[in-house]
Amino acid sequence: MSVIYLDNNATTAVAPEVLEEMAPYLRDLYGNPSSMHTFGGQVRRKIEEARARVAALIGADPDEIVFTSCGTESDNTAVMSAVETYPHRRHVVTTRVEHPAVLNFARHLARKGFRVTYLPVDSLGRLDMDALSEALDDETAVVSIMYANNETGVIFPVRRIGGLLRERGILFHTDAVQAVGKVPINVKDLPVDMLSLSGHKLHAPKGVGALYVRKGTRFHPYIIGGHQERGRRAGTENVASIIGLGKACELAMQALERESSYVGTLRDRLEQALLQLCPDAMVNGDTGNRLPNTTNISFQYVEGEAILLRLDEHGICASSGSACTSGSLQPSHVLRAMGVPFTAIHGSVRFSLSRYNTEAEIERVIEIVPAVIKELRELSPYGRNGLGQG
Ligand SMILES: *Cc1c(COP(=O)(O)O)cnc(C)c1O
Numbered sequence: 001m002s003v004i005y006l007d008n009n010a011t012t013a014v015a016p017e018v019l020e021e022m023a024p025y026l027r028d029l030y031g032n033p034s035s036m037h038t039f040g041g042q043v044r045r046k047i048e049e050a051r052a053r054v055a056a057l058i059g060a061d062p063d064e065i066v067f068t069s070c071g072t073e074s075d076n077t078a079v080m081s082a083v084e085t086y087p088h089r090r091h092v093v094t095t096r097v098e099h100p101a102v103l104n105f106a107r108h109l110a111r112k113g114f115r116v117t118y119l120p121v122d123s124l125g126r127l128d129m130d131a132l133s134e135a136l137d138d139e140t141a142v143v144s145i146m147y148a149n150n151e152t153g154v155i156f157p158v159r160r161i162g163g164l165l166r167e168r169g170i171l172f173h174t175d176a177v178q179a180v181g182k183v184p185i186n187v188k189d190l191p192v193d194m195l196s197l198s199g200h201k202l203h204a205p206k207g208v209g210a211l212y213v214r215k216g217t218r219f220h221p222y223i224i225g226g227h228q229e230r231g232r233r234a235g236t237e238n239v240a241s242i243i244g245l246g247k248a249c250e251l252a253m254q255a256l257e258r259e260s261s262y263v264g265t266l267r268d269r270l271e272q273a274l275l276q277l278c279p280d281a282m283v284n285g286d287t288g289n290r291l292p293n294t295t296n297i298s299f300q301y302v303e304g305e306a307i308l309l310r311l312d313e314h315g316i317c318a319s320s321g322s323a324c325t326s327g328s329l330q331p332s333h334v335l336r337a338m339g340v341p342f343t344a345i346h347g348s349v350r351f352s353l354s355r356y357n358t359e360a361e362i363e364r365v366i367e368i369v370p371a372v373i374k375e376l377r378e379l380s381p382y383g384r385n386g387l388g389q390g
Helices: 016-027 038-058 071-085 100-111 129-135 158-168 239-277 304-313 333-337 342-346 359-379
Strands: 065-068 091-095 115-119 140-144 171-175 194-198 209-213 281-283 294-299 348-352
Touching: 016 239, 038 065, 038 194, 038 209, 038 239, 065 071, 071 091, 071 100, 071 140, 071 171, 071 194, 071 209, 091 100, 100 115, 115 129, 129 158, 140 158, 158 171, 239 281, 239 294, 239 359, 304 348, 304 359, 333 342, 342 348
Parallel strands: 091 115, 091 140, 140 171, 171 194
Antiparallel strands: 065 209, 194 209, 281 294, 294 348
16 A cells, blocks of 8 residues: 655655765765865765755855754754853743754753743744743843744744844744745845754755854854864764755755645645535644645544544554654643644644645545544544533
């Protein structure tokens, strides 16, 4: 059975072009980019090409790009760098809907004695800008707010947030792991100081990421050791994956507009059909301001996990809550922060698409999902007319 993969916010397929670009550096060109000899030097040049490609996708200068081991490391590094370089500032601001890479790092800092403000969102997942403004004070070292939410796709007003923080002279980091390659980003006219991205969310391999650090931003490395990345991130480079990330960024840049409109059309078709065919279904998040590839739908009075198991039997991959929190029975912290009702949180499913999905796949999902929901509702102990109602 072939797989219909609609879980691209969890991870993506490595693009064939990316794999091809990487292969020589796993096979023959194994030199250390730090070596003096020509054999290593050719690897160094290829890494610099990758750096330029990553930079180009977000409008940065190549020397503003630091390669890391993943999105999580980029996020941790950014927040840690801010608190290291402003040691007298003991306050960090973030939101209640961040990825665990930021949220749990903030909690870690809170246990170390930092003051942390977790900003609320409204029922559509939108940030409360007044709460942000009120949270800031002379002790605030950094504000870390995601560019786009991984569970709902909701896009945050990064330009407005950054504008406010510039006025107040406070560092701004944005976790743009879900946004890079899906929506146009240009740091030249975006007031952010640091921005995280991750390879495996845009068709590069897992285990490579990057952190954009605006020129002039005070920076402290998180991984300390050798002089790689001009002292900003020690450790011998993950050469092949960095090269893959560069290629993936080049591909994303070439096709961004075309792909986002293609993927958006498929997503809209899927969403509209499911809302129409499944009673008591609703979309979570601000549909007017979302990533083009994501829809988070609550099928009330059914368990998301049960839906996923049934879909899995049909080869359909989706996710309930976020992949990072599933495996525990914790309901999604994002949907809770939005005040989504209990029965709707438990019946939530995220479908996240990519350039590799086809119309035929989406039509097949539109056939299967409503049948699965109907079947589960008939079995459900709190079916439509049972306990869950009201
Ligand atoms: C996936 C993801 C991360 C973590 O990236 P990794 O490369 O898996 O560590 C961070 N933030 C967001 C929004 C993500 O979706």
